[in-house]
Amino acid sequence: MARRSDHSRDEIHQLALAAAEALIDEGGLQALSARKVASRIGYTVGTLYMVFKNLDDLILQVNGRTLDLLHQRLQGRLSERIGGKDELMQLAAAYIEFAQTETPRWGMLFEYIVDDDGELPGWYQEKLGRVFGPVEQALQATLPACASDKVRQASRVLWASVHGICMLKIRQRLNLAGGQTTRQMVEMLVDNFLVGMGCKE
Amino acid sequence: MARRSDHSRDEIHQLALAAAEALIDEGGLQALSARKVASRIGYTVGTLYMVFKNLDDLILQVNGRTLDLLHQRLQGRLSERIGGKDELMQLAAAYIEFAQTETPRWGMLFEYIVDDDGELPGWYQEKLGRVFGPVEQALQATLPACASDKVRQASRVLWASVHGICMLKIRQRLNLAGGQTTRQMVEMLVDNFLVGMGCKE
DNA sequence: ACCAGATATTGAACAATGTTCAATTTAGTG
């Protein structure tokens, strides 16, 4: 029996999240189970339910950490405020890379489905909003004359589009894409989108 | 016990698919189970496995029918060859409507995940390709001067983008989208994309 | 009409799942 003082509640919490992430990386969402997570951290099932409401709660928290990581990766490509297509393509490349490198965790962000009227918890929505930050910044720098709420909206449209391409490409739902890479497809999108937004270059 | 001659193999096949669709419509993918499908059509579990390899096989075939239905809905908006932004927006509206109306079945199209190297079966890829048909046609009509393989590629990029917007909107992953409707976001995309492709209007 | 071979159908069995909770073990306090 695990000693009561081996880990604090919070340590168990963190250990479990890390173990869950490892399992997901190894075998996708279907490789995740309460008992497997528990045994990996040296506890039994019951203990998990002292720290998480249920498995969905655990998954949502893993997703929260994934969003944080994604935000970091995007922010990392934003070191210098260049603006323009190049910076947006840097961000897009970072997103593509993240999706390709951390495919299972990235995919899980969109598999957890919320009920009709049920909303995602506030802390989660906040993390979601943060992910759009770098895109919004780069887009504003690219379109200095554009009103900030229009940029806000445009960044959502553009990024949802980048995401759509990534998604269908990685999940192989784009039959006969003519040998284009994900990156080339995204470049076509960004090019056209920026021209449409009235970008000079 | 169900009489041996009550239904042919093929009838059982069809009945099961219809029952599965009903279950999914009522409660999403998680409401689907082998026993529920079987009991709805008046048989027991074992019988299902005479007609489907396993549950994934059943799901893939449901998805096949969903793709057919989607293709119909798109094709239905293509009756007259107008070309131009209006026709593309008609198609986009049809897609949005489909996603909003048949959300569970539509969502399932992207939840079934294929292994790393494992490909989707040929018949399924063919159905996938067909869905892009109407978009390709409308885009070619809109850009008559554009080479057909460029149109082919552009239709994939554009439609993956439309899909991305739909997806994130319906799954509520677009925090603070500023009260824009899915349709308005898609319109912004289509507008910009067409300008970028050199469309006059 | 009846039998035999073939095939359809059943339902029990198995391992694994999420979740709960009484019983047990441990830690801290007086």
Next chain:
DNA sequence: CACTAAATTGAACATTGTTCAATATCTGGT
């Protein structure tokens, strides 16, 4: 050392996908 409060366990339950021996039903031949 004893008592209380909390942590930890593991058995229990319902449900899941899948398999397969047993049983029921049909078909064709005599």
